[in-house]
């Protein structure tokens with residue numbers, strides 16, 4: 001699913017109005033009707049108090065139009081207009097008049113008005129600012145927003161939580177609504193998925209207001225949301241006459257004294273992702289551990305007992321996953337540097353290999369083209385330096401990806417895969433996966449997919465999706481706290497099977513005869 005920018009949404013808005021020969025107030029009416037239907041379906045006329053807080057732009061106009069539908073259906077409403085500017089939008093004014101025709105008089109709030117009382121059981125509709133926010137709200141508006149956040153009432157935001165910018169980072173977190181639910185028009189916004197702004201949104205849903213499908217289809221976006229539909233198109237089925245050679249040979253390089261588990265996790269994950277063959281390359285100390293833990297995996301050992309000192313093998317893998325549990329000693333740093341000088345194969349680079357690269361930036365230019373780097377936030381910071389906000393981070397990563405011709409997987413609650421100018425935002429995974437070794441599993445999965453012939457970007461996108469989905473299935477039986485990296489591996493099979501499951505159909509009860 002494409003994630004459109006505010007500029008693109010406004011353009012779609014203009015094109016739709018022109019093509020369909022409708023007024024902009026008709027689009028607002030569609031938006032308001034969709035909002036109303038959503039609420040009415042769930043509330044079924046319940047007499048709960050609904051406080052609608054509206055700005056003076058089109059987001060406020062949506063709120064005012066929604067208020068009219070609510071009052072027409074007998075709901076218990078109170079409307080407030082936050083007068084943060086004199087420049088009321090045309091469609092806001094049209095809808096304000098329509099509401100007044102119903103004898104509903106909004107409370108017009110200015111900077112020195114007292115704040116209204118809101119009960120815990122009430123509902124707040126947040127239509128203060130939408131995608132038109134272009135500067136930090138004034139202090140008194142921020143105070144109103146804080147008051148709503150503190151009320152403990154359920155907050156339903158129209159289009160986007162008020163105070164959040166659509167395409168840039170937040171400047172004052174005290175002026176942002178904390179939404180329980182966002183009904184977003186036509187597209188979710190990128191900020192719903194970023195670590196700094198995502199926490200302001202508990203749940204979201206898209207309402208289709210019928211913006212021009214042709215424009216939406218043709219328009220390229222900087223970001224895409226990755227779900228089941230997107231990865232189904234990437235999936236490579238197995239061939240009847242395929243053999244283990246057809247599905248590639250993964251080599252997992254890593255481990256050091258006390259950290260052999262990470263190599264076990266990556267190697268097992270590569271197998272479970274479907275790699276035809278898997279070999280682990282480890283310091284001698286891990287030989288028995290690997291052989292005893294994973295009978296399917298072949299093992300090659302370094303000459304050194306406890307750490308990698310010379311990465312040298314005479315097998316022909318298709319891809320190398322490198323870095324897990326490897327440590328960053330001088331000896332291992334030299335081993336990695338020498339390896340990068342000669343290696344031509346695609347790499348999946350993780351953990352300590354990333355840390356070594358961060359400490360020796362001149363090595364970055366030796367990374368083979370189309371390698372996949374999988375940093376968690378701390379590793380990323382070591383690699384690209386500090387960032388101002390999430391947008392600054394994404395821009396820096398885009399530059400890095402272009403410069404070193406690689407794919408960067410920014411791990412997190414919503415992992416984002418960056419390739420050149422574009423980002424792919426993952427939708428699977430859960431906080432149970434914030435547990436030791438789950439990143440090692442991801443390295444194995446992406447390596448295993450690369451081995452099977454998935455292109456670098458596809459392997460990264462599909463791998464991140466599968467890994468998260470396996471975690472989501474696992475957590476249903478383990479709970480968040482008890483989920484471990486091994487559970488994620490054990491559920492990779494279920495993640496594959498789940499891709500082809502049809503959505504559950506409603507059960508039709510047989511009629512009593």
Ligand SMILES: NC(=O)C1=CN([C@@H]2O[C@H](COP(=O)(O)OP(=O)(O)OC[C@H]3O[C@@H](n4cnc5c(N)ncnc54)[C@H](OP(=O)(O)O)[C@@H]3O)[C@@H](O)[C@H]2O)[C@@H](O)CC1
Nearest residue numbers: 013027028057058059129130131132133134135136137159
């Ligand atoms: N496009 C679509 O598909 C459809 C969109 N619809 C709805 O329209 C919404 C966008 O509406 P919008 O453009 O009128 O802007 P909105 O967010 O209401 O802000 C109002 C104005 O406030 C101003 N302003 C900005 N920041 C400020 C600040 N800090 N403090 C004070 N003032 C500030 C700024 O004007 P300025 O003062 O800069 O001239 C801005 O224009 C969208 O989210 C959706 O709900 C639907 O109706 C149907 C179809």
Ligand SMILES: Nc1ncnc2c1ncn2[C@@H]1O[C@H](COP(=O)(O)OP(=O)(O)O)[C@@H](O)[C@H]1O
Nearest residue numbers: 376412413429430431433434436437438439440
């Ligand atoms: N809150 C979360 N929601 C979803 N996924 C998460 C969350 N926290 C962590 N993860 C995922 O778990 C993995 C953790 O990786 P990493 O930090 O490298 O762990 P480790 O170093 O222990 O292997 C990443 O794939 C990350 O996206």
Ligand SMILES: [K+]
Nearest residue numbers: 126129160162
């Ligand atoms: K809003």
